[in-house]
Amino acid sequence: xxxxxxxxxxxxxxxxxxxxxxxxxxxxxxxxxxxxxxxxxxxxxxxxxxxxxxxxxxxxxxxxxxxxxxxxxxxxxxxxxxxxxxxxxxxxxxxxxxxxxxxxxxxxxxxxxxxxxxxxxxxxxxxxxxxxxxxxxxxxxxxxxxxxxxxxxxxxxxxxxxxxxxxxxxxxxxxxxxxxxxxxxxxxxxxxxxxxxxxxxxxxxxxxxxxxxxxxxxx
Amino acid sequence: xxxxxxxxxxxxxxxxxxxxxxxxxxxxxxxxxxxxxxxxxxxxxxxxxxxxxxxxxxxxxxxxxxxxxxxxxxxxxxxxxxxxxxxxxxxxxxxxxxxxxxxxxxxxxxxxxxxxxxxxxxxxxxxxxxxxxxxxxxxxxxxxxxxxxxxxxxxxxxxxxxxxxxxxxxxxxxxxxxxxxxxxxxxxxxxxxxxxxxxxxxxxxxxxxxxxxxxxxxxxxxxxxxxxxxxxxxxxxxxx
Numbered sequence: 249x250x251x252x253x254x255x256x257x258x259x260x261x262x263x264x265x266x267x268x269x270x271x272x273x274x275x276x277x278x279x280x281x282x283x284x285x286x287x288x289x290x291x292x293x294x295x296x297x298x299x300x301x302x303x304x305x306x307x308x309x310x311x312x313x314x315x316x317x318x319x320x321x322x323x324x325x326x327x328x329x330x331x332x333x334x335x336x337x338x339x340x341x342x343x344x345x346x347x348x349x350x351x352x353x354x355x356x357x358x359x360x361x362x363x364x365x366x367x368x369x370x371x372x373x374x375x376x377x378x379x380x381x382x383x384x385x386x387x388x389x390x391x392x393x394x395x396x397x398x399x400x401x402x403x404x405x406x407x408x409x410x411x412x413x414x415x416x417x418x419x420x421x422x423x424x425x426x427x428x429x430x431x432x433x434x435x436x437x438x439x440x441x442x443x444x445x446x447x448x449x450x451x452x453x454x455x456x457x458x459x460x461x462x463x464x465x466x467x
Numbered sequence: 468x469x470x471x472x473x474x475x476x477x478x479x480x481x482x483x484x485x486x487x488x489x490x491x492x493x494x495x496x497x498x499x500x501x502x503x504x505x506x507x508x509x510x511x512x513x514x515x516x517x518x519x520x521x522x523x524x525x526x527x528x529x530x531x532x533x534x535x536x537x538x539x540x541x542x543x544x545x546x547x548x549x550x551x552x553x554x555x556x557x558x559x560x561x562x563x564x565x566x567x568x569x570x571x572x573x574x575x576x577x578x579x580x581x582x583x584x585x586x587x588x589x590x591x592x593x594x595x596x597x598x599x600x601x602x603x604x605x606x607x608x609x610x611x612x613x614x615x616x617x618x619x620x621x622x623x624x625x626x627x628x629x630x631x632x633x634x635x636x637x638x639x640x641x642x643x644x645x646x647x648x649x650x651x652x653x654x655x656x657x658x659x660x661x662x663x664x665x666x667x668x669x670x671x672x673x674x675x676x677x678x679x680x681x682x683x684x685x686x687x688x689x690x691x692x693x694x695x696x697x698x699x700x701x702x703x704x705x706x707x
Contacts, residue, residue, distance in 0.1 A: 295556045327549055
């Protein structure tokens with residue numbers, strides 16, 4: 249596995265905050281500005297700057313990939329591959345949002361992992377029974393609401409694991425990641441009509457799988 | 468009452484049977500908002516209005532869509548640290564920075580500094596010891612010189628043929644390869660010159676050995692100190 253005895257010298261340190269990097273570039277969004285500065289430093293050979301980006305986005309990308317590849321080990325491998333690929337190809341970054349660029353790479357890595365899984369279909373995806381999902385931080389949320397949100401996420405992710413790869417990918421990219429149909433069509437190399445159909449059928453499949461638990465999702 | 472119950476069941480069954488002919492994908496498209504205004508929209512609206520099952524389906528799909536969008540804000544904690552090591556960066560063909568190079572150097576020193584330092588320092592000490600012994604041997608009188616002293620040596624300016632003299636063979640050999648000399652000097656001068664050359668080269672070798680040994684010792688000690696420092700930098704307060 250890739251996580252064995254890695255980074256023997258890694259010294260945990262907080263990535264630079266947005267304020268640390270203020271005033272050094274012209275991009276308005278401070279988060280994007282920070283990301284671009286880190287990426288530029290990484291492109292100049294600063295590995296620590298790249299690792300700062302990794303720390304900033306690894307949970308986000310893992311959450312994205314594990315929805316598409318609901319096997320935690322495979323998802324981890326895919327995310328690691330995505331960061332390797334990003335490091336290899338960072339000189340080809342054409343500007344824009346670093347987060348979107350990394351997400352695209354992670355999506356491609358996840359789709360590669362799905363194809364690998366399709367070639368070896370003997371093991372179905374295991375039921376997602378982990379408690380590492382963190383609902384959105386909301387200070388005002390009471391324990392009952394938080395518990396309900398957790399239960400909802402668990403049920404939804406469990407059902408997502410059971411629908412087809414194509415449907416899952418389309419739903420995750422559209423509903424969760426917020427890509428539009430044309431972008432999804434480009435990423436998955438199918439027509440916009442096919443993307444729509446996958447989303448509709450995928451939602452119908454989810455509803456069938458969750459029919460007995462739909463009260464969790466009411467209002 | 469039983470008739471009412473049966474009638475209710477029959478109505479429900481009839482509704483389900485009617486729904487079997489309804490286009491669920493159309494309802495899903497309608498719930499997602501993917502139907503262009505036109506006849507399909509009217510048809511979907513009509514199904515939702517008239518069919519209870521279609522209405523439930525539409526509501527459930529709405530709720531699921533909202534739950535999926537809400538899921539975007541939730542994150543999962545990665546079970547692994549995905550940061551790249553210096554080795555990863557080198558393997559991936561990136562150009563490691565000075566910081567990366569220094570980190571790699573620090574790692575190497577931390578890992579191999581101590582054994583390498585001990586080895587170098589030991590070699591240096593052994594070299595110094597050997598050099599000292601060599602120096603002692605070189606400064607002690609050679610057997611030839613001792614022999615020469617015992618026989619009183621050649622008389623100054625005296626004629627010696629070398630017969631019976633100790634080291635005559637060596638002297639003859641020296642004469643064969645040495646500079647041309649008068650027959651009077653045969654057997655004495657070449658032997659002394661060779662001895663001097665040998666002593667000089669021995670001393671040069673010893674000096675070189677001393678120099679290398681001191682350098683090795685110093686490098687070894689430096690590596691030991693550096694490895695201690697590198698270990699401290701990597702894992703403060705923890706010495707491997």
